[in-house]
Amino acid sequence: MSIDIIIIGAGPAGMSAAITATESGAKVLLLDDQPTPGGQIYRAIEAAGDKQATILGPEYMAGKPLAQNMRSTNIEYVADASVWQVTDEREVGYSSNGQARLVTAPAIILATGAMERPFPIKGWTLPGVMMAGAAQTMLKTSGLAAEGAIFAGCGPLLYLVAHQYLQAGVKIAAIVDTTAKANRLKALPHIPGALRRWDLLSKGQKWQSEIRKSGTRIINNVRALKVLGDTKAEGLSVNAGGTWQNIPSDHIFLHQGVVPNVNLSFAASLDHDWDEQQLCWRPKTDQWCGTSIDGVYVAGDGGGIGGGLAARASGEIAALGSLAKLGLIDTAARDSKAKTARTTLRRELSIRPFLDTWFRPSDDFRVPTDDDAIICRCEELSLKDIRDTIEIGLVGPNQLKSFCRAGMGPCQGRFCGLTVQELIAKQTNRPAADVGYYRLRPPIKPLRLEELANLQIEEDENIKF
Amino acid sequence: MFKRVINDAIADVVFDFEGAKITARSGESVAAALLADDLLSFRQTPVKDLARGPFCMMGVCFDCLMVIDGQPNRQACQVVATSGMKVARQHGAAELNIDQADPA
Numbered sequence: 001m002s003i004d005i006i007i008i009g010a011g012p013a014g015m016s017a018a019i020t021a022t023e024s025g026a027k028v029l030l031l032d033d034q035p036t037p038g039g040q041i042y043r044a045i046e047a048a049g050d051k052q053a054t055i056l057g058p059e060y061m062a063g064k065p066l067a068q069n070m071r072s073t074n075i076e077y078v079a080d081a082s083v084w085q086v087t088d089e090r091e092v093g094y095s096s097n098g099q100a101r102l103v104t105a106p107a108i109i110l111a112t113g114a115m116e117r118p119f120p121i122k123g124w125t126l127p128g129v130m131m132a133g134a135a136q137t138m139l140k141t142s143g144l145a146a147e148g149a150i151f152a153g154c155g156p157l158l159y160l161v162a163h164q165y166l167q168a169g170v171k172i173a174a175i176v177d178t179t180a181k182a183n184r185l186k187a188l189p190h191i192p193g194a195l196r197r198w199d200l201l202s203k204g205q206k207w208q209s210e211i212r213k214s215g216t217r218i219i220n221n222v223r224a225l226k227v228l229g230d231t232k233a234e235g236l237s238v239n240a241g242g243t244w245q246n247i248p249s250d251h252i253f254l255h256q257g258v259v260p261n262v263n264l265s266f267a268a269s270l271d272h273d274w275d276e277q278q279l280c281w282r283p284k285t286d287q288w289c290g291t292s293i294d295g296v297y298v299a300g301d302g303g304g305i306g307g308g309l310a311a312r313a314s315g316e317i318a319a320l321g322s323l324a325k326l327g328l329i330d331t332a333a334r335d336s337k338a339k340t341a342r343t344t345l346r347r348e349l350s351i352r353p354f355l356d357t358w359f360r361p362s363d364d365f366r367v368p369t370d371d372d373a374i375i376c377r378c379e380e381l382s383l384k385d386i387r388d389t390i391e392i393g394l395v396g397p398n399q400l401k402s403f404c405r406a407g408m409g410p411c412q413g414r415f416c417g418l419t420v421q422e423l424i425a426k427q428t429n430r431p432a433a434d435v436g437y438y439r440l441r442p443p444i445k446p447l448r449l450e451e452l453a454n455l456q457i458e459e460d461e462n463i464k465f
Numbered sequence: 466m467f468k469r470v471i472n473d474a475i476a477d478v479v480f481d482f483e484g485a486k487i488t489a490r491s492g493e494s495v496a497a498a499l500l501a502d503d504l505l506s507f508r509q510t511p512v513k514d515l516a517r518g519p520f521c522m523m524g525v526c527f528d529c530l531m532v533i534d535g536q537p538n539r540q541a542c543q544v545v546a547t548s549g550m551k552v553a554r555q556h557g558a559a560e561l562n563i564d565q566a567d568p569a
Contacts (some may be wrong), residue, residue: 030560033524035492035545042522051471080545106542115525124526125519127505134522142497143471168470195567231516250466250505261525344515377520380512410538412526446538 002070002273003087003105004078006092008083008264010019011039012063012308013300015070015113016315020337022073024130029068029103031081031094034447037067039113040133041308042140043246045336055167056140056273064419066312084443086110086268088293090200092149093455095443099438101459107295107322110265110283111315114258114301117280119153123227124254125377128234132255136161145170149251150236152176152225154194156204158255163207165216172216173249176238181221187358194354196347225362227252256361260302263412266440268296278305279358279366280418281437289314297322305356310348313341336416340438345423367423378409386420390427397421397438410446431440466503466515480550489546496522496541497530507531507541510541510556 005021010032018030038045042063054059056211070077077098091104116131123129124263125405131149138144139161142180150173151162194201207407212218226237228246235248261282266272271292273285282304289297299318317338322332368375381404389404397420400406406420407413413420417438425432466526474490481487482499489498496519499507506516507529524543532536533539533552537559 033543044492047474049473051473055471115523116521125515125517125520127516130520131521134520137522138467138497138500139470142493142501143469143473144467144497144501145470146467170468170470378524380510380515409529411525414525464533 003027003103004260004326005029005107005319006090006091006103007109007111008032008086009113009300009302010034010037010040010070010077010079011111011113011300011311012041012066012108013113013302013315014039015313016406017111017299017319018075018077018315019066019069019073020319021323024328026323026326026328027033028075028103030077031083031332031445032077032079032093033082035079036323037070037077037079038041038063040137043137043313048140051143052140057164057167060140063308064145077103081177082445083264084445084447086264086296086442088269088296089257090293090295094382095445095447095448095451098451099107100447100450100455101458102455106326107290107297108449109238109297109299109315109322110268110302111300111311111318112264112302114305115261115414116255116256117259117366118374119254119255119256119347119365120368120375120383120416120418121225121227121365121418122368122373123233125329125374125380126229126231126233128229128232128250129227129252129254132158132161132253133258136164138163139168141444146251148247148249149173149175149236149253150176150247151253151255152178152222152236152238153255153365154179154361155257156355157258158253159207159211161253161255161329162211162216166211170218173210174219174236174247176236176247176367177218177220178222178225178362178365179359182349183360184356186360187353187354190354190357193349194351197351200351204445206257210451219239222305223362224369226370228270256365257359258301258305259418261303261304261414261443263440264293264413265298265302267442267444268438270295270296270298271436276303276433277353279360279432284307287317288324290321290325295322295325302308303390306345306352310345313344316341317439329431348420362427367419367426375419376406376409377418378411379405379407381406381416383423390424394424395428396436397424397448401438407438412440412444455457467500469501478546478548480546480548480552482552483554487552488544490552493546494522494542495531495544495546495552497544499541503564506554509554509557514557532559
């Protein structure tokens with residue numbers, strides 16, 4: 001079978017793109033690294049019932065009809081597929097069940113979603129410290145919650161997960177809020193734009209007031225954090241207003257926003273821009289989600305953070321763009337079908353400037369000040385290690401990588417790249433955009449030599465390897 | 466510790482963790498099943514021999530690496546638990562054992 005469109009990622013963007021593309025007769029291959037569709041936002045949605053609805057809320061349950069719709073279409077959907085390469089010739093390398101394959105298609109849509117921003121504080125590598133998104137994943141996939149945990153950081157997800165914990169009847173030791181007071185004034189001019197999603201703002205208010213009413217301890221204006229413990233987390237040391245206090249807990253959930261998961265788009269050599277508002281890299285895209293490589297599209301949070309509904313809309317737009325490019329629909333049909341999605345996308349993005357400004361993580365939480373805070377988790381390099389290496393006179397992350405191995409471990413810089421970039425910028429007094437990012441190369445996921453040796457190449461004339 | 470606040474999935478998966486029998490819910494990851502059993506430390510790091518456990522639960526941090534069915538460097542948060550599986554903590558970097566490699 002010849003494939004028209006390969007979609008990578010079965011979250012809101014990938015599923016919407018797959019549905020839209022199939023409706024117009026395209027043959028779609030949908031690859032996803034999870035066992036079931038949904039991405040992170042709708043993780044394990046197919047198994048969700050009444051209890052999940054009560055605890056996780058209607059925004060989560062909205063993913064269920066989407067997944068059902070995706071299942072009912074004639075899509076070739078491969079779960080547990082780990083995509084390790086996308087080339088500028090639109091070859092996709094992936095492995096599933098221990099078998100590596102190389103497939104090509106005239107159009108590829110990357111819908112790789114978001115990941116949580118690194119939160120490099122002292123002790124963040126200790127067992128028991130996890131990201132708040134991880135806490136939510138365990139709630140979604142296994143119904144698991146940790147009694148007496150601490151939620152620390154900033155951003156809507158922190159309060160969302162804390163609220164879901166309370167809905168589940170799970171006590172929280174404390175919410176430690178690192179949002180800078182100064183952000184509020186800067187966010188004020190963005191309120192008129194945000195009013196288009198006033199419902200979301202009032203929902204945030206409701207979560208906060210319910211959390212307060214529950215008697216949960218909330219500590220505001222936090223300037224510094226350290227995780228306590230030697231071999232596992234035993235608590236969190238919190239500096240609010242200049243004084244330190246210790247809160248004991250075995251479970252600490254950190255969060256300071258999400259950023260596009262750009263390892264695949266960088267490794268595919270797509271052009272990227274530094275987004276100063278969202279403090280992250282995003283692939284350059286046109287109005288149909290097309291990128292610097294002809295026939296390669298990026299949809300959803302992988303192209304910039306907009307949330308689940310924006311991801312669904314941009315998935316449709318990317319699919320329509322690629323359908324027109326493939327000649328499966330004409331441009332008039334493309335433009336008229338995209339109207340609703342464009343309205344949704346505009347509405348969803350209207351609240352971002354407000355949210356991004358209000359919840360902008362403080363400088364000291366993006367680049368730590370504790371000498372022994374670990375920056376690169378994989379190679380176990382501290383702030384001092386990285387700083388000393390920069391002092392040799394290094395100008396960029398790639399030189400730094402060669403000198404001290406930062407970013408060369410299994411996570412391939414996912415949890416140190418942004419910190420290293422901003423640290424170099426700070427230390428050499430340059431804008432972060434000029435410093436650049438690690439040069440990422442395929443395979444972006446672990447690939448066994450045995451799998452590569454047994455690589456199956458789908459029938460095609462132009463394959464080079 | 467972690468507790469089950471939703472308990473609607475069938476607990477019909479039994480796997481081996483270093484000699485202990487662990488019960489998992491159908492469809493859940495090895496990492497989730499072990500966290501539910503109050504295991505937080507999944508491996509010792511290759512550089513400084515320090516304890517690490519699951520951190521992101523979505524396959525991006527690689528801190529939950531374990532030896533699963535004899536194969537090292539498996540992401541426990543990405544592997545669905547199945548009955549009869551043998552799971553062990555990973556100590557340091559994986560060793561490349563050429564003799565045991567499958568000649569295929």
